[in-house]
Amino acid sequence: MHELLQFLMSYETLRAVWWLFLGVLLVGFAISGGFDLGVGMLLPVLARADEERRVLINVVGPTWDGNQVWLILGAGAVFAAFPPIYATAFSGFFVALLLVLFALILRPVGFEYRSKIADPRWRSTWDWCLFIAGFVPTLVIGVAFGNLLQGVPFRFDADLRSFYEGNFFQLLNPFALLVGAVCVSMLAMHGAIYLQLKTEGSLQARARFAAIVAALALAATFTLAGVFVAGMIEGFIVTGGLAHDGPSNPLLKTVTRSPGAWLANFGALPALWLLPVLGIAGALATALLAARHRPGLGFITSAVALTMVIFTVGAAMFPFLMPSSLNPNHSLTVWDASSSLLTLRWMFWMVILFLPLILVYTGWVYSKLRGTVTVEQIKTSQGHLY
Numbered sequence: 001m002h003e004l005l006q007f008l009m010s011y012e013t014l015r016a017v018w019w020l021f022l023g024v025l026l027v028g029f030a031i032s033g034g035f036d037l038g039v040g041m042l043l044p045v046l047a048r049a050d051e052e053r054r055v056l057i058n059v060v061g062p063t064w065d066g067n068q069v070w071l072i073l074g075a076g077a078v079f080a081a082f083p084p085i086y087a088t089a090f091s092g093f094f095v096a097l098l099l100v101l102f103a104l105i106l107r108p109v110g111f112e113y114r115s116k117i118a119d120p121r122w123r124s125t126w127d128w129c130l131f132i133a134g135f136v137p138t139l140v141i142g143v144a145f146g147n148l149l150q151g152v153p154f155r156f157d158a159d160l161r162s163f164y165e166g167n168f169f170q171l172l173n174p175f176a177l178l179v180g181a182v183c184v185s186m187l188a189m190h191g192a193i194y195l196q197l198k199t200e201g202s203l204q205a206r207a208r209f210a211a212i213v214a215a216l217a218l219a220a221t222f223t224l225a226g227v228f229v230a231g232m233i234e235g236f237i238v239t240g241g242l243a244h245d246g247p248s249n250p251l252l253k254t255v256t257r258s259p260g261a262w263l264a265n266f267g268a269l270p271a272l273w274l275l276p277v278l279g280i281a282g283a284l285a286t287a288l289l290a291a292r293h294r295p296g297l298g299f300i301t302s303a304v305a306l307t308m309v310i311f312t313v314g315a316a317m318f319p320f321l322m323p324s325s326l327n328p329n330h331s332l333t334v335w336d337a338s339s340s341l342l343t344l345r346w347m348f349w350m351v352i353l354f355l356p357l358i359l360v361y362t363g364w365v366y367s368k369l370r371g372t373v374t375v376e377q378i379k380t381s382q383g384h385l386y
């Protein structure tokens with residue numbers, strides 16, 4: 001037992017564990033906050049009348065703010081566990097992150113103010129604000145991951161000060177926009193299958209069709225992105241100087257770039273190919289279950305697809321967290337961009353204590369809010385709905 005605890009609390013193990021924790025938090029946000037964003041994107045597309053738009057808003061209204069816990073935890077985990085990533089990403093992606101922040105601010109304002117005035121133009125304006133609040137963060141997050149796969153133009157000086165030498169418009173390159181399309185179709189699928197589960201009648205039928213289209217779009221765009229990664233995008237490989245329990249100094253290693261290098265981990269461990277296969281299979285299964293009027297199972301397969309897509313990216317990039325296109329040797333990895341051993345240990349026990357509480361509370365909330373939201377409920381509400 002002592003040897004096991006010593007192994008778990010070692011610097012190398014905790015660095016890997018915190019890499020896994022980041023993946024879990026990202027998946028948690030994609031599954032819970034993802035259908036919120038997806039519903040926002042679908043608001044102008046699926047709803048034909050004001051009552052139907054209010055149905056969509058009230059489907060996610062009671063839970064959207066709680067779902068943001070995963071996003072806050074993820075940002076906090078990056079800050080505490082991998083501070084060089086936090087500092088470099090927030091300086092390099094500053095404009096993009098501001099767009100995400102401003103778009104997310106539109107959501108609570110839109111939810112609260114949309115139905116305050118019955119004027120159609122007022123409500124239509126807030127409907128489009130809610131669309132922006134769903135579409136922009138989804139697209140920008142996807143574009144950010146597309147740029148991570150290509151390498152980000154930053155470097156360090158001898159004092160480990162980071163310098164970003166790109167601009168916002170360089171982020172909007174074709175491959176990054178393709179990954180953005182993967183992200184948009186993924187969360188649109190998740191939002192649509194959730195709407196099929198939570199609505200009735202003609203609105204449910206439209207959500208069913210949207211789920212099928214978005215799921216097929218996810219399978220197609222994810223496969224196309226994989227083709228680019230396999231043969232057209234230069235990946236990164238560590239060639240020496242990187243100690244798993246060494247100091248957090250990204251200048252001590254050597255890194256090379258070559259086409260198809262992101263597939264090296266899949267070659268070393270063929271079982272990893274199950275991740276992209278299950279991602280595509282999950283999307284196709286979601287389309288099939290939506291078509292067969294099985295949205296409950298479809299939501300589960302949608303969550304599987306989201307999880308496998310995210311895990312595929314993580315498995316391909318490991319141990320890289322933020323590769324540098326200016327100087328590959330300055331890339332940030334799991335092994336040389338972490339906080340101190342003491343910090344990782346303290347945070348590990350905090351996660352072990354609080355993460356189960358968050359999961360239990362979230363499950364309890366959704367158990368109390370099960371059931372559908374209908375137009376009749378909206379019409380007969382006494383002002384307590386959005």
